[in-house]
Structure formats: C-alpha cells, structure tokens
Amino acid sequence: AQSVTQLDSQVPVFEEAPVELRCNYSSSVSVYLFWYVQYPNQGLQLLLKYLSGSTLVKGINGFEAEFNKSQTSFHLRKPSVHISDTAEYFCAVSGGYNKLIFGAGTRLAVHP
Amino acid sequence: DTAVSQTPKYLVTQMGNDKSIKCEQNLGHDTMYWYKQDSKKFLKIMFSYNNKELIINETVPNRFSPKSPDKAHLNLHINSLELGDSAVYFCASSQVPGQLNYGYTFGSGTRLTVV
Numbered sequence: 369a370q371s372v373t374q375l376d377s378q379v380p381v382f383e384e385a386p387v388e389l390r391c392n393y394s395s396s397v398s399v400y401l402f403w404y405v406q407y408p409n410q411g412l413q414l415l416l417k418y419l420s421g422s423t424l425v426k427g428i429n430g431f432e433a434e435f436n437k438s439q440t441s442f443h444l445r446k447p448s449v450h451i452s453d454t455a456e457y458f459c460a461v462s463g464g465y466n467k468l469i470f471g472a473g474t475r476l477a478v479h480p
Numbered sequence: 481d482t483a484v485s486q487t488p489k490y491l492v493t494q495m496g497n498d499k500s501i502k503c504e505q506n507l508g509h510d511t512m513y514w515y516k517q518d519s520k521k522f523l524k525i526m527f528s529y530n531n532k533e534l535i536i537n538e539t540v541p542n543r544f545s546p547k548s549p550d551k552a553h554l555n556l557h558i559n560s561l562e563l564g565d566s567a568v569y570f571c572a573s574s575q576v577p578g579q580l581n582y583g584y585t586f587g588s589g590t591r592l593t594v595v
Contacts, residue, residue: 402583406521411484411570411586456521460583466511466574467536468584470523 370395370461374471382479383451389444389474391459400462401442403433406473407455415457418442429453454478483507486571486587493561494595501556501590503571510575511535512554513584514546517568529554561594568592 375390393399400419404412416427423435433444442459459471484505493499505512513536514526528536529548543559558565568591572584 404583404586411588412523412572412584413586414583417583458523466530467525467528469525473521473523475521 370399370463370469372459372461372469372471374457374459374474376474377472378475378477380477380479381449384448386447387445387449387453387476389457389459389476391442391444391471393440393442393459393461395440395461401433401435402460402462402468403427403431403442403444404458404460404470405429405455406458412458415444449476449478451478451480483585484571484573484587486569486590488590489588490591490593492593492595495561495563497561498557498559499561499592500558501569501571501592503554503556503587505552505571505573505585507573507585509573509585510551511573512548512551513572513574514554514556515570515572517570517589519567523570527554527556558592561592563594566592566594 371394373392381387402417403415405415406412415431416425418425418435426432431446435442456473458473460468463469487502511530513528515523517523526540527546531551532548545557548554568589570589571587574584
C-alpha cells in the first residue's frame with residue numbers, strides 16, 4: 369500500500385530565505401506525486417505534479433520539486449519565500465482507483 | 481464560475497441531528513470525492529464516485545451516506561451526528577479513473593461543528 373511521510377510538521381523561515389519541505393513516499397508500483405497548498409480557511413490548490421520524465425518539476429508561485437526514485441523522495445523547494453507563502457503544504461501520492469493519499473502536512477510559517 | 485462548489489461553507493449543529501452537504505462541479509469530470517480533514521489537518525478519503533457509481537468506500541461509519549444524482553453532483557448525508565464528526569469536509573473532482581494526470585480540483589470545504 370502507498371503511504372506518504374512529511375518529515376516536518378512545521379517549518380519556520382524568514383522572508384527571502386530558501387526553504388525545503390521534505391516528503392518521502394512508499395509504493396511498490398509506479399506513482400504519480402503531487403504537492404498541494406492550503407491557505408488559511410481555503411481549499412487545496414495544486415502546486416505541481418510529477419507524472420514521468422524529468423525529475424525536476426516546476427510549479428506555480430516559484431516552487432519546484434525533485435523526484436528521487438532511489439530515495440523515494442519528492443522534496444519541495446523555493447529559493448526565496450514571501451510572507452504570502454505562509455500556508456499548509458501537503459504531499460500526496462496516487463493510490464488505486466484514482467485515490468490520492470496525503471501526508472500529514474507541513475505548516476510553512478514565513479516571518480518578516 | 482466556481483469549478484467545485486460546496487454548500488454550506490459552515491455548519492453548526494447539535495449531536496443527534498441529520499445534516500447534508502452538497503457538492504457540484506462544472507468541470508465535466510467523471511469522478512468525485514469526499515475527503516475529511518481533522519483538527520490536525522490530516523486528510524483522509526471517505527468516498528469516491530465515478531459517473532454516479534460508488535468506487536471507493538473507505539472505513540466510514542454507516543451514518544455517512546453519499547448520494548450522486550448525476551456525475552456533476554455528489555452530496556454527503558450524515559445521520560445521528562456525533563462530536564467526533566466535527567471536521568472540515570472537502571469535495572473534489574478529477575478526470576476519469578486511471579487518468580490522475582491533473583490531480584484533483586478541490587472545493588473550498590465545509591466546516592462542520594457538532595455541539
């Protein structure tokens with residue numbers, strides 16, 4: 369069965385600093401991987417996805433993620449964060465029947 | 481035009497009551513879902529329907545019953561509400577099964593509070 373582990377429940381960072389949010393997955397089959405963002409009191413919005421091909425995936429708002437099959441990781445990065453990036457970030461892996469399995473989320477708190 | 485819309489946005493009700501949450505999508509997707517997000521932000525799938533047919537039914541109490549009158553709508557009815565049902569419920573949709581290429585489109589959530 370597939371599973372997702374987000375290694376940090378909270379990541380505090382100063383504005384304009386780089387950030388990495390870590391995600392490891394477990395799966396015995398080929399997977400699709402996703403990062404979603406949830407701003408306060410809102411639904412989830414797709415940031416980026418890995419389906420196949422290039423292991424470096426670029427998404428919206430300057431985020432990117434790198435798929436590493438040998439380490440079963442899909443870490444999310446941004447070279448310079450803004451206050452507006454403060455949100456909850458969810459890593460997800462595809463399961464059977466079009467199901468998405470989510471990690472527990474990482475709270476990114478950007479401080480001035 | 482909202483792609484996936486849920487109503488109501490907030491729902492406060494007493495224990496033992498029966499309530500419904502409605503969801504509609506205008507994306508032409510064939511598959512719709514209900515997810516529950518608990519107080520610790522953990523998201524767990526509850527149900528999935530493909531073109532009005534139930535395809536995923538996770539370990540959810542029988543008090544929860546989804547209904548899909550057509551492929552654009554997926555409603556969630558909850559009987560005999562309990563305190564532990566308090567959560568944010570998200571509706572989502574995606575293209576046909578096996579084509580998860582685009583991920584899901586989520587609604588903005590319904591915050592259910594049982595008192």
